[in-house]
Amino acid sequence: MIRKSWWKTLSVVLLIYTFTAGFLIKVPHVGNLYGSIRNFFFHVPMWFGMMVLFLISVIYAIKHLRNPTIDSDIYSKEYAKTGTVFGVLGLITGSIWANYTWGEAWSNDPKQLLAAISLLIYAAYFILRNSITDIDKRGRIGAVYNVFACAMLFPTLWIIPRMVESLHPGGQGVEGNPGMGGKDLDATMRVVFWPAVIGWTLLGVWITTLKIRFEQLKEKQTVNV
Amino acid sequence: MNSLKTITALFKKDLLLEIRQQYSFYGVLLYVSSTIFVLYLAMGQPEDEVWNGLFWMIQLFVCVNAVAKSFLQESKGRMLYFYSIAGPRDFILSKLLFNALLMLIMSIMSLLLFLLLMGNPLRQPLQFIGLATLGGVSLSVVFTFLAAIASKAQQQAALMAILGFPIIIPQLLLLMKIATIAFSSVIQAGLGQMVLLLIALDAMVVVLSIILFPFLWKD
Secondary structure: OOOOOHHHHHHHHHHHHHHHHHHHOOOOOOOOOHHHHHHHHHHHHHHHHHHHHHHHHHHHHHHHHHOOOHHHHHHHHHHHHHHHHHHHHHHHHHHHHHHHHOOOOOOOOHHHHHHHHHHHHHHHHHHHHHOOOOHHHHHHHHHHHHHHHHHHHHHHHHHHHHHOEOOOOOOEOOOOOOOOOHHHOOHHHHHHHHHHHHHHHHHHHHHHHHHHHHHHHHHHHHHHO | OHHHHHHHHHHHHHHHHHHHHOOHHHHHHHHHHHHHHHHHHHHOOOOHHHHHHHHHHHHHHHHHHHHHHHHHOOOHHHHHHHHHHOOHHHHHHHHHHHHHHHHHHHHHHHHHHHHHHOOOOOOOHHHHHHHHHHHHHHHHHHHHHHHHHHOOOOOHHHHHHHHHHHHHHHHHHHHHHHHHHHHOOOOOOOHHHHHHHHHHHHHHHHHHHHHHHHHHHOO
16 A cells, blocks of 8 residues: 555645645634634644654554564654654744744743654654664664653643643643644634645655665665675 | 562662662762752852752752663673573662662752752742652653663763653653742642652653563663
8 A cells, every 4th residue: 555656646635735725715813823823734734744653653663672673673763753854844833833923933832842852852762773883772772762752752742731831722721722723723724724634644654655765775785785 | 479579689689789889879979969069159049949940950960870870880791690580570670669769868868968058948848858759769760761771872871861851851840840839838739730740650651661671681
């Protein structure tokens, strides 16, 4: 299924739809967001994509621990890499949004801080991997850390941000779900939002599969030499 | 029952080693006291918030230094020996217990030194002592597992800091937030929830290290 092309086409179609409809539809008037609410179609799907990619990465990490193969290690690493890129993009889109609605790009809001921390946790994963020269050992220890890092996402991204005061939706004193925007997400938004989430996530998977094939080729070459 | 015996035996071995060598305990103690003394020279008696922040930062560095040793001191040969006499779960559990005890003592020590040198801004000292012990244990649990990971890689000491600091931030944030109660006589809402979350976080780390350590152990 992964080699078939229909989902790649779907991803492109959905993203074209996101970029056209996202900028053209009539958006609801929410608080002080005005037109910047359109960023919702780009900022939030980044985090959805990141979570999906990290989840796939941790599944391959567990697979690697149960049955170590070079492939599962490459899969786990590459999904984590793309996930981190999505996270950084989510942080950047969020900062741009915050610049217009909160007054400054980085206001040390708990949401921003904890998102940055979770990305640092994953950055440490790559450093840990690079510090180990033995391939088998690298895969195994990387997988162990990957599982641990994924578990740390629960408090950093899903629990603590809901408990502290924040300007971002979903914090204490602010209603709504941090992801879905709660009641703010009315029908017109949903029409673009969910296709955008699926489109971006598929794009992430697509990028990763390409990188995986490249890594596998490199691996084959080093084996042959 | 057998594993309980192994755990206590390993725990006793660590304790005995500590009592005989008295190297790491006094080493860390000297580290704590000299850092706090330098802080005292630099800041005198700071305000509540600064006091709180400094206290937890010191805890963090003490923990990195105290706990990192626990795996780095074991040579490859000795690890092989443990491998032949005990299971990985018993081994990590004994390490977790020992480090928790070490950090418990260190937390109390540094709290006393803080109170002595940096003044006493605490309105509710008992709560803060409880929190300091809980904080010490939670820091030690996380760093024990990270030390186990780092001991498998090169440049272990540097790696400990790189791996540890991002991961410990959520816990430190929680601890600092909870600790603010000790500075005022008003009880904050949602406090029990945060303490429970901290305990749940510790439990999660312990369970994860029990599950994951067997994979680190094989070499």
